[in-house]
Each structure stands twice: as structure tokens, then as C-alpha cells.
Amino acid sequence: MRTTAEVVMGVEELVEVVLPGPVEPEGLEIRRGTVPSPGPGEVLIRMEATGVSFAEQQMRRGRYYDQPAFPFVPGYDLVGTVVTTGEGVEPGLTGTRVAALVKVGGWASHVLVEAADVVPVPDGVGPAEAETMVLNGITAWQMLHRKARIRTGQTILVHGANGGVGSVLVQLARTAGVTVIGTASARHHDALREQGVIPVDYRTEDVAARVRVLAPDGVDAVFDHVGGRSILDSWQLLAPGGTLVSYGTASTRDDTGSKQWPVFKLLGRVWLWNALPNRRHAYFYNIWAGQALAKSRFRARLRADLIEVFAALQRGDVTARIAAQLPLARTADALRLAESGTIAGKVVLNP
Template sequence: MGTAGIAGAAGTAGSAQLVEIVLPGVVEPEGLRIRRREIPAPGPGQIVVRMEATGVSFAEQQMRRARYYDQPPFPFVPGYDLVGTVLTAGEGVAPELIGKRVASLVKVGGWATHVVLDAADAVEVPAGVGAAEAETLVVNGITAWQMLHRRARVREGGTILVHGANGGVGTVLVQLARAAGLRVIGTASARHHDALRELGATPVDYRAEDVPARVRELAPGGVDAVFDHLGGRSVVDSWRLLAPGGTLVAYGSATTRDDSGSKQLPVLKILGRVWLWNALPNGRRAYFFNVWAGRALNKDRFRARLGADLTQVFRALQRGEVSARIAARLPLTRAAEALRLAESGTVAGKVVLIPDSGDGATGASAQ
């Protein structure tokens, strides 16, 4: 699917403008729209970042179906994270930040050529790390790092189970866990097993095998942590696979992506189970991980923690402990094709969107 699959608004030829992809409602990927407008000026404490790479995460797949539990009302610009260069800065921002490559977690708004951010939400990308490589590790890396090191805290030599170990978060989680000296069991379809073995994980085929039974064979005493993005029945099975003192970290409800009805209910069910399990005197723990937790209560603490953790992920990349897995790089105006590819389940790594060369809306129909 090329750019002709997205409807666009005509812009002024030759003038620098902001180009963004709009999700207008519950639509197929081809229903995304291109919108052009003037590049805004940064306010006090803000910066304008010229996007170099943004990505397609599972959140966007849920959002286009109105299934992401706290997404904004339609229409809006998707894009959970981005990497780019600081173009301009507002009052109160250190001028030396201009020209720096930074990364930011934004939840929405990243699918645009220019993004206005609070300067405090930008994390500097180390020299020598490319924009697309860094992009693969923003939301995926932060999620994996914080779940592993701030929630599970499994001791060296322990065993963990990672569901969807071939996915964006799962792949990073496997690599970080191996670097921490942990044994990893990872679920994935058979075509991804060789890649998981190369990362040092023991694969389990969730399509052809009884996952709980197979995990019990591999870890008769239970596992020290389970990382579960599936939700539903899987969360119950994951809890039962824990060893004494083990930790369950649930962080999504992927199995309900195509369901109808309330988008909050699957998450509320997980939260209810977590509350109940933690009330039991059995020594095990359960969490529902939300990367945004704590921001509303203490924004400064949230930013400091996120910046420190993302910096650790980038250092792991530089040390070779984590690899940047890019499934494809597509121009921003081919966001429909990128979303289709990410949803296909046929690729390993992250689908990355990059700026178009020249007039990005060429070939798009007029709105």
C-alpha cells in the first residue's frame, strides 16, 4: 500500500510545514489522513523537535480500533514515541540543547515531522546511536527495563518467562534479562524460535504446545517472574506458574485487541486479579505495569526516573547487550502500509517511520 492509500490535505509548495498523520476514528489503516499546518513556536520551557524516527507500536494497533484503555478522543495524531533533533527552544530552555538528538515518550503525537515537547521530557541520545536504532528502544526499552529492574528484580541465576518474546518489548526484555544473568523461557510462534535461541532464550510454541505444561517441564519448581502482555486467561496461568516468592508483571491485554465492548474492562479485570492475589498470604507478588504510572502524582520524579532508565537502555545498546531490531523503515506518509505490516505479525523488530524526502504528500489524494 503506497501513499495513495492515505487521504491528504494539500500544502503550500516550497514552504516549511508540519506534516502529521491523523487517526480520524475507528478506521482501517487506509483511513489515516495527512494534515499540513504551520510549524508552531515553542512556549516557555518547550522545544520543537524535528522528527527523525518514530514507530508503530502495539498501542497504535489498539488505538485505531478504539481499544487502548486511555486513548484520547478522535481525531488525534498517533505515535507513542519519537527521536529527533531539537530545532528551536522557548524561553527558559538551555540554548545548548538546540541541535541535540533527543528521544521522548509522548503516547500520542509522534507521527509528525515536528513535535512540540516540554524540554524536561526529552532524553539526550548518545553520540553514535542512530535515530532509527534509538527509536526501537524508547517505549520498548523503557517498558522492558522498568518491568525487569524496578518491578521483578529477579536475582542472577533466576528463571523468567516472557510471553511474546519475539515482540518489540519481549525481544528487549529477553536481551536485558540475559545480560543480567537470567535464564529465559520465551513464547513465540515456531518461525521465531531460531531467533530466540540466538538471543539465549528457550522457545515455547504457544500455537502447538500446552504452554503451562511445557513451562513446568522446563522449570519444575516454577519461574521467578512472568511478563505477560496477553491478559485474559493467560494472566491466571502466568500466576500459577510462579515459584514461591515469584513476581507476575502484567502489562497489557493483547488478546482483546479485536474484541468489541468496553476497552477498560479487560484492564480492570487484570487490576482486580492483581489486587486479590496480592492480598493472599502466599509470598508471591503481582503488578499491572503502566509506563505512565506516577506521572500525575510527581511529574519531576517520573521524568528523572524515565531519563535515568532510558539512558541505561542506550548504554546497554552501546555495550552490545541489546540490539536495535528494525523490521522496516517507511516514510511517514506511508503510515498505512507501516501499520498493516506491524499488524501482520510476520516481521521481527519494530516498524519505523522516517521523514519523507521532498514533498511527503505527493501522491496523496486531496481532502
């Protein structure tokens, strides 16, 4: 059996997937090197599962609004086992399976993470299952319970109900006793109906008109990752007292020009709508909001919400929607699959 020291001294090799610039998936590069050692307050995680989210699809085009300069290692979240700990970290954490939200760096065999940012994965939950619940689960939980503050008996509209975030969101909402209308292409409608979701085909139907038929008095909340013109319809579909949660600009993924401008436009609309004398509310959700001003509070909230999501997974309130699992060496294939629009759930990468 290899010891922790042997691993860190280079018996195991560091493998990273590098995004060198705005490239097609085949332009991703594999970089190899020495496994790093954790510094004070850090842990070294051997990755067991990481994922392909919409953020990476934007990043490879240079379209994610606050991505780092090229080249860099993408990977928004990961699950893995703590190999060793740095100074000031409880040594007993070694050998523990943990989850972490990192924004970049997750597409690697080994990742350094601040110990304060890791959350233990409950016993009995596999790495791929847990991975689908990190970014997607926290996002869904916070939008439902911290922003929209949904209540039993309400009706909500979820755009992209078959996607990574959407699939978790609709399950959490149904568990809370909420009626869910979900947009998706027709191939996903049977699966949505099985979950108690009312499906609407965004490709062949007038979504706004159909939702008005289903909810004549408006919906209590809309969760919109599309942006662009969709956000205008989403606002108009709200009932008095309703809440719009915008959390992306998917419609601008293939656009050119400023990557910040679509976000600035959304923020401007949100500010204007909230300034109007009406009973409706709008938010632009950013999972990193508050980190810079109150890091300890941000971490505590993130930890608490991920623990809630893992508990829901253990109870069976939500099921991990894994579209496919591919090895890190096939990240290009994984990225193409995630971008194809043909899958339900999340594409997971393994070592």
C-alpha cells in the same frame, strides 16, 4: 543553509498522520500545516524516527484504555533533532538529537515537547536504533529491574519474546545472567535460540505444560502482555516468591465493548492475588504510573532508565530489532505490517 527562524516561519511544512476514528489502516489521514513555535519550557523537534507500537494498534480500534478523543495524531515515542527552543529553555539544546516519550503526537514531521521530557541520544546511536529503545526499552528495563527485580541465576517466562518489548526484555535479562523461556511462533525460534532463549510455540504447544517441564519448581517471574485467560496460567506458573508483571491486554485487541473493562479485570485480579496469604506478587505495569502525583520524580526515573538502556545499546548488551523502516506517508502500510504477526522487532517510521 536554512536558519531556525526560516524553518519555524514556515519554510518547512508540518506533516501529521491523523487517526480520525476507528478505521482500517487505509483510513488514516494526512494533515498539513504550519510548523509550530515552541512555547515557554518547550522544544520543537524535527522527527527523524517514530514507531508503531501495540498501543497504536489498539488506538485505531478505539481500544486503548486511556486514549484521547478522536481525531488525534498517534505516535507513542520519537527521536529527532531540536530545531528551536522556547522561553526558559537552554538555547544550547538546539541541534541536539533527543528522544521523547509522548504517548500521542509522534507521527508528525515536527513535534512540540516539554524540554524536561527529552533525553539526549548518545553519539554514534542512529535515530532508528534509538527509537526502538524508547517505549520498548524503558518498559523492559522498568519491568525487569523495578518490578520483578530479577537476579542472576533466576528463570523467567517472557510472552511474545520476539516482539518490540519482548525482544529488548530478553536481551536485558540474558545480560543479567537470567535463564529465559520465551513464547513465539515457530518462525522466530532459531533467532531466539541464538540469543540463548528457550523457545515455546504458543500456537502448537500447551505453554503452561511445557513451562512446567522446563521449570518444575516454577519460574521466578512472568512478563505477560496477553491478558485474558493467559494471566491465570502466568500466575500459576510462578515459583514461591515469584513475580507476575502484566503489561497489556493483547488478547482483547479485536474485542468490542468497553475498552476499560479488560484493564479493570486485570487490576482486580492483581489486587486479589496480592491480598492472598502467599509469597507471590503481581503487578499491572503502566509506564505512566506516578506521573500525576510526582511529575519531577517520574521524569527523573524515566530519564535515568532510558540512559541505562542507551548505555546497554552502546555496550552491545542489546541490539536494536528493527523489523522495517517506512516513510511517514506509508504509515498505513507500516501499521498493517506491525499487525501482521509475521515480524520480529519494531516497525519504524521516518520523515
